[in-house]
Amino acid sequence: MAVRGDIQALGDIDALGENQPLGDGAAADCNAGRVAGAVCDTGTLGKALAVLEVVATADAPLRFTDIHALLRQPRGTLHRHLSHLVEEGLLVQRADLAYEPGLRLLAFAHRAWSRNDLRRIARPHLDRLHAETGETVHLGVLRKTEIVYLDKVESRQTVRMESQIGRVSPAYCTGLGKAALSALSPARLDASLAGIAFHPFTVNTHRSRCSLVADLDEIRKKGYAIDAEEHEVEIRCVAAPVATGDGAGGGVVGGISVTGPAYRVTIGQLEAWSGLVREVAAAVAHDAAIGLAPVAAGKD
Amino acid sequence: MAVRGDIQALGDIDALGENQPLGDGAAADCNAGRVAGAVCDTGTLGKALAVLEVVATADAPLRFTDIHALLRQPRGTLHRHLSHLVEEGLLVQRADLAYEPGLRLLAFAHRAWSRNDLRRIARPHLDRLHAETGETVHLGVLRKTEIVYLDKVESRQTVRMESQIGRVSPAYCTGLGKAALSALSPARLDASLAGIAFHPFTVNTHRSRCSLVADLDEIRKKGYAIDAEEHEVEIRCVAAPVATGDGAGGGVVGGISVTGPAYRVTIGQLEAWSGLVREVAAAVAHDAAIGLAPVAAGKD
């Protein structure tokens, strides 16, 4: 059961909107713009979360006027949203009236993180991978067009929720992200690709859908992805995908990576590790498959 | 009751509902019940968050019926709320239809945590405190009746390296919590005490508002709090409060603690550390006062 990325055949996926066949006729619409408008219609909740997102994404506490300028909501409405968010503890209003993220977000995340199955299952494998490579090991999960870091084993013993866990990075320019994308079914991949805005972080960053898709094809063939300073200069990594459930349907798709500074970790070294990384990723996927609810998804 | 803790400056505190004088005439209404109903009126957002809270608090993925039984919302309404939460990424619906916390919560928390001023300021002090005591050091912040752990420096990687960051514990039976409570203004303390449900975690846990208030009075006098296995058996700690802004009004109130196993850390040892803990807490508060926006809160 649950073979993997080749089952898009069954059900199949009309739920993902228009699923144009990709891979062959793809050369034409290389940088077909992102779907911009109307993220989703979640009523009042969505509007309130948009406010929360703005405040959380900013890198300094925002005052009312700042938020107003960014969201262009009417003042009365915005004010009510902010009040509600503050009252719920998702935001905090400081004495100088500026808003910043509230502590309740931490509490939510702690519970989300501490009993995340994939993370729990992967932990020992990450330790092993770290022991054998000596470099930093990451576990990440794909969410739309981004990779969310779920866990990390670092060279030193800094195990805390240190800067990484919960951090999000673009999928198209990170090893983890590309590995995860390569494991998606065509339909899901297409949906994800449609949302990408290619931003040139370094000289090596993919600049178009075309080059990314070509890279993904190769990654799919080889079974591992290499990030050659595509997101940050002087940082390289090798990653392999981890897919739970059937890769096509509702399963979680992520990856495992080994990261290091360019001066110490050559491309050759990464390739030497690729087999190991693939093995570990496969082991995690295996444990997840047996250790978890059998979901019994496809049955139509 | 739209207004809440943001009026420290003006009038003064009649906004906090009935503010009975506490500390002296308190002997009468010892276990005056908690204010139960009507947590707050945040409209649709509040109802949706109630759903999120239930799912996040549960220790296993919940199915529709489970949630329905816990919340007693009409099925149609609940279904819409769940759909919206899933669409927003705050919840994830697994293949077996059960709901679990979504990854977006992690992303929010990361941003809330990584640029939290108090945490950034306190970090070096925590390291120092850990270096001098050799035991686990915590930084926590009070939120209503609970302590939220903001940071931690641990002895070594013990088994439960489960990062406690983001975890919440009751304030009335932890060192950090009691220290923080002791630093509250009478009005805020009263509001917080009203929300406490005394649960006997151990034989030493405070069982009534009376004994807690008495303890808090002494803590206020001494400047530090001791948790003598009141929350978990075999765990003791000493803590000192950290209050930013003016402790009375809108400032954040938290604490710093040193924790250890009872077999290794005696009450006497904790008392020996109390001066140090107080110093470090004061240093953090000082740094927070100078290093931060001058807020210009206190004006009464």
Place this chain on the structure above:
DNA sequence: AACGCTTGTTCCGAATATTGGAACAGCTAT
């Protein structure tokens, strides 16, 4: 197989919360 029972989803009129413009306070700098 047919039956009852449970679970999850969809529908739609009625009730209610949200909307957003405009007026109102408080503060600062001119």
Place this chain on the structure above:
DNA sequence: ATAGCTGTTCCAATATTCGGAACAAGCGTT
């Protein structure tokens, strides 16, 4: 004092939510 800015409150029009009830599917029993 005046003008301008910020943040807050008010209220009728409106769009959303509410929640009961009907609708599908799935599961176990007789």
